[in-house]
Amino acid sequence: MNATTAPNTSLRARLDARVASARATVRASTVGRPGWSGKAWRVAAQIAYRDWMFTRALTVWAARHWVPTVLGVVVSVGWWGVLTLAEVPGDRITWPLLALLVFWSPGLAVALFAMIAPARYRRRVHAHKMAAYWPEVARSCSLYRTEPDGTVTVSRLRHVSHQPGAVVLRVETFPGQTPDTLHRAAPAVASAYRAHGFEVMPVKPGVLDLALFTTYRIAPVMARMPVPEGANPDALPVGLARTGHVAEMVVRGRHTLVVGATGAGKGSVLWSVIGGLAPAIHDGTVSAWGLDLKGGVELEMGRALFGRVAYTADDAIEVLRALMRVIDRRKESMRGVSRLHVPTSADPLHVLMIDELADLMAYSEFDVRREADRLMSKILTQGRALGVVVVACVQNPRQEAVGQRNLYPQKIALRLDSDVESDMVLGPAALQAPAHEISRSDPGTGYLVREDGAPVMVRFAYWPDELIREVAIRYAAPASHSAPEPRDGADAANAWAAAARRTTNDNAGKPTNEDAPAPRTRKPRAPRKPRAPRAPRPAAPAAADSEEV
Numbered sequence: 001m002n003a004t005t006a007p008n009t010s011l012r013a014r015l016d017a018r019v020a021s022a023r024a025t026v027r028a029s030t031v032g033r034p035g036w037s038g039k040a041w042r043v044a045a046q047i048a049y050r051d052w053m054f055t056r057a058l059t060v061w062a063a064r065h066w067v068p069t070v071l072g073v074v075v076s077v078g079w080w081g082v083l084t085l086a087e088v089p090g091d092r093i094t095w096p097l098l099a100l101l102v103f104w105s106p107g108l109a110v111a112l113f114a115m116i117a118p119a120r121y122r123r124r125v126h127a128h129k130m131a132a133y134w135p136e137v138a139r140s141c142s143l144y145r146t147e148p149d150g151t152v153t154v155s156r157l158r159h160v161s162h163q164p165g166a167v168v169l170r171v172e173t174f175p176g177q178t179p180d181t182l183h184r185a186a187p188a189v190a191s192a193y194r195a196h197g198f199e200v201m202p203v204k205p206g207v208l209d210l211a212l213f214t215t216y217r218i219a220p221v222m223a224r225m226p227v228p229e230g231a232n233p234d235a236l237p238v239g240l241a242r243t244g245h246v247a248e249m250v251v252r253g254r255h256t257l258v259v260g261a262t263g264a265g266k267g268s269v270l271w272s273v274i275g276g277l278a279p280a281i282h283d284g285t286v287s288a289w290g291l292d293l294k295g296g297v298e299l300e301m302g303r304a305l306f307g308r309v310a311y312t313a314d315d316a317i318e319v320l321r322a323l324m325r326v327i328d329r330r331k332e333s334m335r336g337v338s339r340l341h342v343p344t345s346a347d348p349l350h351v352l353m354i355d356e357l358a359d360l361m362a363y364s365e366f367d368v369r370r371e372a373d374r375l376m377s378k379i380l381t382q383g384r385a386l387g388v389v390v391v392a393c394v395q396n397p398r399q400e401a402v403g404q405r406n407l408y409p410q411k412i413a414l415r416l417d418s419d420v421e422s423d424m425v426l427g428p429a430a431l432q433a434p435a436h437e438i439s440r441s442d443p444g445t446g447y448l449v450r451e452d453g454a455p456v457m458v459r460f461a462y463w464p465d466e467l468i469r470e471v472a473i474r475y476a477a478p479a480s481h482s483a484p485e486p487r488d489g490a491d492a493a494n495a496w497a498a499a500a501r502r503t504t505n506d507n508a509g510k511p512t513n514e515d516a517p518a519p520r521t522r523k524p525r526a527p528r529k530p531r532a533p534r535a536p537r538p539a540a541p542a543a544a545d546s547e548e549v
């Protein structure tokens, strides 16, 4: 900041403060008064406001349509003058006045509309202004072509609509233009209209909605007790989007990486997912697993929602192995039956929530890191279709902390420290999602970048500790989820398949902990006789992954 702007800024700030305080005083002594006097002030203010809207709309109409305005005045005054000069007996006012009303009737209709629905009137006026400016914007943003006869064709603006916090332009391509051109021009269009940001949403081939945000911030949202209808892992409500709509996140079939600097609000994302899914956890269709190597400070608050949690590195490895067993079992049961797991209470969607991934993947002992890396790679590459998904939170997106970030198809970038980090996390989507520009005073705000790469700014709901505790009590996980071991019946078959594959496994003989017998009592093994014919079974493609059974 230079020396001349500093005093101006403080003068401006002082003036703003004075104006705000004067407004507050006037408000408190008029419409803000308690009781009947306050009510009377509010009614009077409404009448004055609507009168003002009527007059303003009529004046604007008259200024724009001066021909009928002047003609109306000339005809009615002339008529009255003729009647007066001719000394016609009787009423000389009514008919001239009616003539004026007829000429001015369109303006009066608009003014009445402005008086009855002032907010809608303002939005319409605004939409008209935006539409009037469109040809110029389209030309300056290269959304035009010049015809052989020299005329210029611009992309057609079908209509302008308003949503809370955004103005939406529905734009249509002209023949020879691709939607990509509109995508590329979107930042320039947003800048031309002085918008705080934009979002492009395809409507149908050749037609796009371009949402221009009129506000930079999304107001804080408080989480509420979740309801069973909302606990949908295909469209989980997690907060508010900039358009004012509920923001939804896909959990099933997606691994999600959540990155945010310290204090950016990763806890809000974590609890929006686990808390939002709580009713599904309670009815058994979702099973939550947790890793919190900060000693369980975050997850212990809602411990009852999790089937299994780990607060130390060694326990975390055990949890990852247990998840691999689930994956291997599902590979067997889903092979040739289904390509995307459908959760049921007997066979739930497993959601692994990791608070601070770097504690496990970067700051643990070397052996733990290596094993965690191996298991996470397998879970991330094999789990999503098999109904095992990971939501991993991390502060630092550096390579060593999140070496596998490309294995997460869905990313959430909360406030980040630099544009390099935004780029690192979001790649090309960072251009539309400058997470490093999110203000420190807006924790819980971030960009959700789905698999298709389109970013949506979201304010995740804030979950106070009391609510997390209440939700955990009300929607505690069923007891069966606390020890998710191989199901009876499936056990013997898996053991047979594993034993058979181990004989052909490249890693056979290597000391892996998954080979250790599960600590549960198992059914006595079937006689070894059937092993021989199973060995050449065409299980080779999955063999590399089979040792975790």
Ligand SMILES: Nc1ncnc2c1ncn2[C@@H]1O[C@H](COP(=O)(O)OP(=O)(O)OP(=O)(O)O)[C@@H](O)[C@H]1O
Pocket (backbone or CB within 6 Å): 220, 221, 260, 261, 262, 263, 264, 265, 266, 267, 268, 395, 443, 444, 445, 459, 460, 461, 462, 463
């Ligand atoms: N959605 C939200 N709305 C409003 N305030 C929030 C929201 N989320 C978080 N906060 C505020 O920001 C603070 C920090 O949030 P949180 O602990 O979730 O950050 P974090 O990213 O997990 O930080 P760290 O990585 O240091 O643990 C909270 O104590 C809360 O006051």
